[in-house]
Amino acid sequence: MVAAGYLFYNANLRIKNGTNYQYLGLSNGPPTKGQPTISSVKERAECVFKLPKKKMKNLVIVNASLSTFDLLQACVEVGEKYAENVMVIQPLLARITYALEFLSKKKALPPENEVILVITITGVFNEFVLLRRDSALQLYIAEYETNAPNQRKKAFAKYYGNYHPTSTIFIVHEDLENAINQLRDEFQPENCYIRSFQKWDYILLFGGMLRAMGDEDGYNSKYHVANFSNGYETIIQQSKTQQRRHILLPDLSPLPCKIFGLNGVSQRIKLSYCDQYHLIANEHSTTKRYAVDRPLEVCGSSKEVIAFIDARGVPFLRPPKDTVEATKIPEIQKKDVKAPALQRSSTFSKSNPSYAGIVSQTSTAALNIQPSSSVKSFQPSSSLNNPQPSSSIQISAPSRQIRFIFRDNFYAVEVYRNGITRVFANSFGKEWTPLYFSTANGTPQFGETAKDHCEKFPKHVIYDLWEVIGKPKYEIRINPNWGFELIVDNGIVHYQIETPSGTRLIPQEMVIAAFLKNMKIRVESNLDAKICEIYIFTNFKLNESQKAIFMKAAAKNDLKILSFI
Structure with missing residues (x-):
C-alpha cells in the first residue's frame, strides 16, 4: 500500500511503497503558474496524484502555504479519487512528525513518562516544541515557543533544565550544525538526534509522507501527534476609528472543532490564519494569510458557528442549518454524553466531515487584542x-x-x-x-x-x-x-x-x-x-x-x- 505526502499546490509527491521510498514529480514542471485557483488546484492535483502506479492508502496534504478553505477542499476532492484516506495538516505537525522518525523505529513501547523536546533551528528563528504523553499514552504538545536566534542557548537551558526531556531532537539547517554541536557538547542531552536539512520544503514534504504512514508501513503510531488547527482570527470594527484583532480559534486547537462568531454588532469579517512563522527564501515572514476569499456576515453572537474543521483537518464554512442543529451537545443527564472536546485522534476518516460538538482549548467567547507588529501570536x-x-x-x-x-x-x-x-x-x-x-x-x-x-x-x-x-x-x-x-x-x-x-x-x-x-x-x-x-x-x-x-x-x-x- 502507498502512503504519500504532498505540499499543497506542489508538483511532486513523496511516497512509501512497500519498503521503497520514492520522490515522484511532474517531468514538465507545474502545469500552471501564478496564484492558485480552484481550477488550477484541481488540474495540478490530478496530474500529481495519478503519478503512483496504484491507489494510495493514505494521502497527507501539508497546508504549507496556508491556503483558503475552498482551495483546500478542491485539493482534497481530487485526492479522494486517488487515495482511500486523505488528511490535511499544518506545517508544524509535518515538522514534528519528521523529527520523531528515529524514535518511531523503536520496537519497545514508549515510557509513560516520556518527554520529547523538538527544536527547529534556522537562521531567522528557533522553535521549541515539548511533547508529553497523556493517560492513554497519546503524544500531545505541552509547550510551544518561538524566539530569535540569539535566544537559542537561553531557551534550550530553560527547557532542558525545567522539563528533563528523555529525548532531544534538533531539526537544523546544515549551515548551523556547529551551533547545535556546541549545545550538545555543553548540555549533553540524553538520546540526542540531529536532523539537518537544506531546503525547508524537504522537511514538510518528508514529514507529510511520514504522517501518512502507520504501524504496518513502518512508522510506530505511538509517535503520531493528533491533528490540530492553524488558528484563526479576524479584525473587528470597534468604532469608526478603532479596530481590534480578534481571535476566533487559537492555534493548536484539537480537531475536529468549530469556529464561532463574536458578540457585538453584526458585521462583515475576513477570516485569516493566526500569525505563524514562515520560512521563505531564508527570510522570516508573518504575512497575513486569508482563510476565506470573501468576507463573512456574522450575526453578533459568539454561539454562531461560522466555520468548522473536520477530523481530517479539512476546513469548511458554516454548515447547513440542520447540520448545525445536530451539533448541539445533549443534556448532561443523558448517560451517553461525552466531553465536548479535546479528545485527540490521529486516525484518518473517509466519511463525511464530522460536526460533533467539539470545542477548542479556549472559550468560544472571542479574545480582543490590540494589533501590534511585535505580537507574534495572539495575546x-x-x-x-x-x-x-x-x-x-x-x-x-x-x-x-x-x-x-x-x-x-x-x-x-x-x-x-x-x-x-x-x-x-x-x-x-x-x-x-x-x-x-x-x-x-x-x-x-x-x-x-x-x-x-x-x-x-x-x-x-x-x-x-x-x-x-x-x-x-x-x-x-x-x-x-x-x-x-x-x-x-x-x-x-x-x-x-x-x-x-x-x-x-x-x-x-x-x-x-x-x-x-x-x-x-x-x-x-x-x-x-x-x-x-x-x-x-x-x-x-x-x-x-x-x-x-x-x-x-x-x-x-x-x-x-x-x-x-
Whole structure:
C-alpha cells in the first residue's frame, strides 16, 4: 500500500511503497503558474496524484502555504479519487512528525513518562516544541515557543533544565550544525538526534509522507501527534476609528472543532490564519494569510458557528442549518454524553466531515487584542485597572492569565502565558470535566467520579447547574430525573442533597465554590505556585445574579475574578 505526502499546490509527491521510498514529480514542471485557483488546484492535483502506479492508502496534504478553505477542499476532492484516506495538516505537525522518525523505529513501547523536546533551528528563528504523553499514552504538545536566534542557548537551558526531556531532537539547517554541536557538547542531552536539512520544503514534504504512514508501513503510531488547527482570527470594527484583532480559534486547537462568531454588532469579517512563522527564501515572514476569499456576515453572537474543521483537518464554512442543529451537545443527564472536546485522534476518516460538538482549548467567547507588529501570536486581553466583572470589558495583555472555563455542562482550566496556552487535564487525563458534584463518599467528588455516583446515589449528586444557579424558583423548570431537591430559604434557592451524615442544605455559591476550589487545586498543582486572580470564560451569557454568585464563590477560595468573558 502507498502512503504519500504532498505540499499543497506542489508538483511532486513523496511516497512509501512497500519498503521503497520514492520522490515522484511532474517531468514538465507545474502545469500552471501564478496564484492558485480552484481550477488550477484541481488540474495540478490530478496530474500529481495519478503519478503512483496504484491507489494510495493514505494521502497527507501539508497546508504549507496556508491556503483558503475552498482551495483546500478542491485539493482534497481530487485526492479522494486517488487515495482511500486523505488528511490535511499544518506545517508544524509535518515538522514534528519528521523529527520523531528515529524514535518511531523503536520496537519497545514508549515510557509513560516520556518527554520529547523538538527544536527547529534556522537562521531567522528557533522553535521549541515539548511533547508529553497523556493517560492513554497519546503524544500531545505541552509547550510551544518561538524566539530569535540569539535566544537559542537561553531557551534550550530553560527547557532542558525545567522539563528533563528523555529525548532531544534538533531539526537544523546544515549551515548551523556547529551551533547545535556546541549545545550538545555543553548540555549533553540524553538520546540526542540531529536532523539537518537544506531546503525547508524537504522537511514538510518528508514529514507529510511520514504522517501518512502507520504501524504496518513502518512508522510506530505511538509517535503520531493528533491533528490540530492553524488558528484563526479576524479584525473587528470597534468604532469608526478603532479596530481590534480578534481571535476566533487559537492555534493548536484539537480537531475536529468549530469556529464561532463574536458578540457585538453584526458585521462583515475576513477570516485569516493566526500569525505563524514562515520560512521563505531564508527570510522570516508573518504575512497575513486569508482563510476565506470573501468576507463573512456574522450575526453578533459568539454561539454562531461560522466555520468548522473536520477530523481530517479539512476546513469548511458554516454548515447547513440542520447540520448545525445536530451539533448541539445533549443534556448532561443523558448517560451517553461525552466531553465536548479535546479528545485527540490521529486516525484518518473517509466519511463525511464530522460536526460533533467539539470545542477548542479556549472559550468560544472571542479574545480582543490590540494589533501590534511585535505580537507574534495572539495575546488575550484584560483591563486590570477595572477589576469589576463585565462581559464587555476591554482588557490588555498580562504576562499570564488563569482561565476557568465553563462550556455547557463541562468545565476546564487553562493558563495562557507568553503566547502559549496550556490546558491542564484532570485525574482521568481529560481536559474537559463534567459539571457533577457528589457527596456520596462523605467528601466532595467531581467530574467522572461524581457522574458515576449519579446512577447509584442520585440524591447525593448535583448537576445541571445552569438550570438553577442565579434563578428565582418560579423560573426553574424542575427535572423529574433530579435526585436533589430545591428548597427556598429566606427567598433564595438552595440545593438539598443527602450525605453520609444526613440531609444537607447547600447554598448555590457553595456549590460553585466547590468547583472553583477543584479547578484552583488543578492549576496550582501543575504550576507549583499559588494563584489569586482568575478569568471566567463561558459560552453563554451570565446574568448579574450569576456573576454575583461567582464572585462570592471566588472569595471563599481567596480568588479574585478579573473579568467574565
